[in-house]
Amino acid sequence: MKFEELYNIAKSVLNPKQISKNSYAGSVAVAILSDNGKVYKGVCIDTPCSMGFCAEHAAIAAMITDGESRVKKVIAVYQDGTIIPPCGRCREFICQIHDDNYKCEVMVKDNTVLTINDLLPVRWE
Template identity: 50%
Template structure:
């Protein structure tokens, strides 16, 4: 997870927009089952426009034709690790069937599987 942390951290580049937005203040990195690393940054803009860093990294992965995440981590501009929000957890889950078991980097050098953070899947009756 240290390698992913450093990959994410290297992408941090906080920019404030003229309309009180913020971009690049959170970065994420993930590694796929093929060993490829994808990164992305958050865009936090007015009028609820934007997306999380995890979304950006996942979009890069999907653009490259990959869907299975082995590990993922998000880093705030201070260097602190952030757990994925609920929307990110659900996106990770839905992008690839096996992602429910990927490892998530958490604060204090902890890792957990997504199924521990998203224990009561809304679609469990149909897909587990």
């Protein structure tokens, strides 16, 4: 599956909105292609007191729930359609859930694909 398709899948679940007095959700969406060929989607949840989480976390939770943890490709899309790189925590999180995920491809901006290994070149183990 090409990144273009993953981009469209991620973009399709963008739904930025205020979900309560102090919380927002859906301004970033992610599509993850896993080793089993399935695509897992997620959106961010932004709450006070750092209780929310990134869209990557939501997609990874769905993937793990489905019994998968090997990530092949990841793309994150901001509400305006811009491709954005995963934050440092998500890079680490992706790396920690499967020993081979450092090889996964991440589209970090238009026409630029890096691996987690590129993004985390010196990892602790």
